[in-house]
Amino acid sequence: MLSSGMTSLLWFVAIIAMIPVALWLLKRTPMGGAGGGGVMRSVAALPLSASQRIVTVEVGQGDERRWLVLGVTATQITTLHTMLPAAEAQTAAAPAAPAAAGFAQLLNRLRKDPGATP
Numbered sequence: 001m002l003s004s005g006m007t008s009l010l011w012f013v014a015i016i017a018m019i020p021v022a023l024w025l026l027k028r029t030p031m032g033g034a035g036g037g038g039v040m041r042s043v044a045a046l047p048l049s050a051s052q053r054i055v056t057v058e059v060g061q062g063d064e065r066r067w068l069v070l071g072v073t074a075t076q077i078t079t080l081h082t083m084l085p086a087a088e089a090q091t092a093a094a095p096a097a098p099a100a101a102g103f104a105q106l107l108n109r110l111r112k113d114p115g116a117t118p
Helices: 004-028 086-091 096-112
Strands: 040-047 053-059 066-072 077-083
Antiparallel strands (some): 053 066, 066 077
């Protein structure tokens, strides 16, 4: 029969060995967040200065999927625009296309010349 000191040591080693296994399982199961894949993803980020960025994030799934254009600073996140993803915007009604194109042109102009005013 094992002494109580040896039994305690074996339990300690078993628990220490189970920590990485539990973390690995949490990373790969829906309970740990793996099932939420596709609910939110970063599409693009445009740094404007050291503490300011414009970030495009895709949220939702299926028909509920939208792109949010966010202004991100060190203290605040502001929604600048909400739009359909690029593939869906092409098939959407014609009036929505010029607004999306104008916004894309504005972002491209700001990317080329950060000092330009919109």
